[in-house]
Amino acid sequence: MKGVLLVNLGSPDSPTAKDVKPYLDEFLMDERVIDTPKWLRNIIVRGIILNTRPKKSAEAYSKIWWEEGSPLIVISERFQKKLQKATKMPVALGMRYGSMSIKSAIQELKQKGVDEILLVPLYPHYAMSSYETVVVKAMEVQAEHFPDMQLTTLPAFYKNPDYIKVLSDSISKGLEGFDYDHILFSYHGIPERHIRKSDPTKFHCQLNDKCCSTNSVAHHTCYRHQCLDTTALVKKELGLDPEKTSSSFQSRLGSDPWLQPFTDKEFERLAKDGKSNLVVITPAFVSDCLETLEEIAMEGQEQFEEAGGKAYKHIPCLNDNDDWVALMAKWVNTWEENESLPV
Incomplete structure (x- = not known):
């Protein structure tokens, strides 16, 4: 059975320094974000940045936080729900960083009987610190925890x-x-x-x-x-x-x-x-x-x-724009029907 895994950046659980700190730690300790040797990354991130940045970032998050939660999470969930209505396949949502993990999203799909996943990094362009890190993380999680599941990745779609x-x-x-x-x-x-x-x-x-x-x-x-x-x-x-x-x-x-x-x-x-x-x-x-x-x-x-x-x-991003949802539905449904990737 086929399913779709949407993956976006992620967000702290709340706009507080307490929750922002572990989120930033996971994000900035990613070797594809700060691509230095781990010992140096430890010094930069845990010895310098995390001593001051969480408070400043929490203040920034508090300016944009919605009543429903993090805008990125809320928007991604709205998009996922609309896409689910436009396809027969199960659609799960995970985040590269934060508590909404890729592992939990794949587990959700597995419990619904999915054994073949279309991974959709929600980034139009290819970059080490965005598209690539999502793909690598998903492949690592799949290999370690879900070895019997197949993973296919939607290419960067910036020029489609x-x-x-x-x-x-x-x-x-x-x-x-x-x-x-x-x-x-x-x-x-x-x-x-x-x-x-x-x-x-x-x-x-x-x-x-x-x-x-x-x-x-x-x-x-x-x-x-x-x-x-x-x-x-x-x-x-x-x-x-x-x-x-x-x-x-x-x-x-x-x-x-x-x-x-x-x-x-x-x-x-x-x-x-x-x-x-x-x-x-x-x-x-x-x-x-x-x-x-x-x-x-x-x-x-x-x-x-x-x-x-x-x-x-x-001008806002595409967010859960109906035309954007319809296009993604066209892509995933094409993959379900004939396994071709239209982008």
Whole structure:
């Protein structure tokens, strides 16, 4: 029997330092998030970051926390429930980090008679610290605890034409009634070394526009290329003026080189360049979370307006958008019927 396993990032159980600390520990101790030797990661995370970050993060979470709980969890559950109604297969939801584990989600599917799973990482793009870590963790859990179950993974879907259409339609609706003079595509940032580590050729990725526009097998795992490709595809779908759009990267951590330009610096630059009315979208996420609701929708607006900007609008992620649910249902049902992956 076939089933679907949706996996998103995860969340602390509450917006308190007590619950944020173990969540951050699990997240930051992931070797695909902070990719240093374990002894050094221990010093960085448990000796430095966890002494101050939990309180600050808890304050940020408290700003965006909903009455029902973590926005990311609530949105993911809404999406899962809608998808369940659109397919005959059991659909379970797990998180890469936090108490809603991948193991418990697979156990839920097993109890329903599932022995063949379609793993759906809820990330459009491939990156070590998002898509890859979900796949590796799920494979480890399956091998250790569910050796008789089969696991198939949905590929990164950032350039799938149907996905681009759904994303573009959502953006188009968000633009209605707002007289913008610039649209900023803000993607989650990653260290530059992650790009090079993910390059199977070990020489193609030079972290410039030339390598990103030169066809290569490296693009299958190049986060930078995939993000810029998403921007280009949406611009083409919506017929956006190239002079009124740009891409940037947010949420950097530490002093190592990260993908640029940085979103917070772009807020300042755009305002000082005379862009008065700014729209920001966050296509690296399919579900709104701390990075979109607090960092972009709240802090971003403050940074833009302090730099001289006048009007600011953050367009929400796809979340449980009915068109997005219908597209995912189309993908999983196609897999159930003929085992082909349509993306």
